Amino acid sequence: MIRGIIIAVLVIGVAGTAFWGYQEHQEKNAILINAENNYQRAFHELTYQMDMLHDGIGATLAMNSRKSLSPALADVWRLTSQAHSDVGQLPLSLLPFNKTEEFLSQIGDFSYRTAVRDLDKNPLTDKEYKSLEKLYEQSAEIQDELRTVQNLVMKNNLRWMDVEMALASGKEQTDNTIIDGFKTVEKNVTGYTEANVGTTTFVNNQKKENNFKKLKGKNITKDQAVALLRKYSGIGESKDARVEKSGKGSEFEFYSVSIGNGGTDASMDVTKKGGYPIWYINNRNVKDAVISLNEASRNASKFLNDNDFEQLELFESAQYNNIGVFTFVKTIDGVRIYPDSIKVKVALDNGQIVGFAADEYLRNHHDRETAEPTISIEKAKGYTSPNLKVMEERQAVIVNDLNEEVLCYEFLGMMGKDTFRIFINAQNGQEEKVERLKSTEQLY
Template structure:
């Protein structure tokens, strides 16, 4: 009897192992199917935002009303930035993608500059209209290229959910398809569009700016350690370097990892090669029903920055969309707000989790400044304001100029009628430097 007992036990164990393996196989397939559907949705949304930006830009170009031009250009800004956000969430690691990100950022920023000019009552000149025309032709090409790539990926049976695995042959097949299609030639074509000279963070005349970031050059292994140490509380594991970030103000390493507690949610991080600083962090998880208000989200973001070692960061403005809050923080030195030293934090409104971080503005510009006493008193600066406005708040701020310089200003937050504005008066020369309209919406405050 005993001689049959062991074979029986082994047979039962083998069957159990087979059942467990089959279950794990199905679980894995279900997970990759889920990822594939999520990434397909991101790709679909990306194309939608690119097409909307194309339409809004075309409407702005044919409008004869300054009010309509402002509206459609502002819509173009929103769609361009939303497209850029969707693009960063796709598991694509190709040089063309970085070029497209830069193009979308410049489209949004140039449109913002033209909105500001229109709001000041200044008509766009022929050169600026020609630039908008060229940008429209390029975004039209981009829209066609993305649709063609999506159709080819779908017909080729490539699963986006599988692209997260290093060495997956689908990734090579996708890169081969990208090489065949216009998405690569788009990268070459946009090299021809004109220099965009305007007062914005992605202005071409600032592309050669030398970052203030200092430190030793780190290795790939050290970059992994930086992510492990920085996101220890977030339980990031299985971290690996998947590429390098080059031809940008801050070169670095592109890494991916997995968060425990998020059903194996993949996250991506960029670490600077000099100094080993986090450039950006992204956790593109699905967000549930919003439960947090703006104040709670801001408190979560403030604590996150303090815990990560970013001191003296002051929240400025926020915007909410798709269940998340994006909060801008600026550096404060000697009670002066330094707007160039910018950090953006993205908070999920379902549970307050930090799902995004961008520090490039801070890393490029942050340094201890020699801030001298203003030559113009606050009272004298007030006299430069329109007598019909109501001043709500005043503080000193350092703002950027088109020529890579910074200027100390009095920032006056004022009300005129039903609208609020920020007016910047040079604290040394007494001249008006900038006027921004505050657009207060249910989902946040924007400046134009």
């Protein structure tokens, strides 16, 4: 009797385990099938977008009407964005494919910059037409390579999940048609980017970043970097000071420094050239607020002046828990230079500086000769919406969508219950940027 019960229990257990295993297997297969379908969709859409991109570039070459050229180039920009999105959905993170993405960025950047400019006043140059012709030829080669891979995928029922597993296991060197095809594309595109070096039409996304190239001063040592962090944090001598130098792949040289005294830990990245702090954080427990935002802003302003960050004006302030966050921008003769911005965090329990970020300032700050406006502020105001009730107005330098610094008239105004900041180009009256402010912070 007992033996029969035990056997029955074992049979039920085995059956239950088998059923559970079957369900797990089915669920796993469903996930794999869904992932494979998404990969296949992204790949075939990428191939289709490259077909359309090649046709779109060819169409722009055949156009003679500037009225048609701008929307055609805008469509090319749209297609490059979609192709970028499709590449991002493929399991290629472990496969070098950055040159192809960079090439797509170059096409998108060129087409966007050209589409948004006034082609009646500034038509395409012969050099730009030659660049378009080169892009047309190069996109045709990429199109052919992707079509070849697509044909093999469909003919041999190849799976993208095999690609993902091969890349994850480091076995991409083995024979894999998809991987080999994409490596061929990447190899060809590498040749394109090398051939395009020096072509001023193209603006590489990486070149848009100034990468701290405008910094002045001599190189500092690791000990000097530690001393700078001690100065900012107020932490005296401690045995656990740690300094790491940036790696070889870094776009600029810097030190990462961290120190602590038990109750407080502080960290900072500081440039090797000139010893400029990029960011600083003091990780300590901030108690209940005692000082006001107004007093904290004065502490932040004094901190910047004491550390040779001059001609900065408070632009925005906000309070998060017991910390005040302040944004300062460079101001020269009443003109705000928005690219030169610094953020400072102040603890409201004692007014100590607990955070600092000067990344934007260090990338963009340089000696400028600000152009004089060619239109009056009253004329510029006429380019804003008649429904906008202007409260403040000033001159400002901003970075527009073409990554160019432009002198603007800045208008801060109300429309209903919403607050907007509008920038009108001081040279041609073009509306460069419109921002809706989520909230305004009042100093107390």
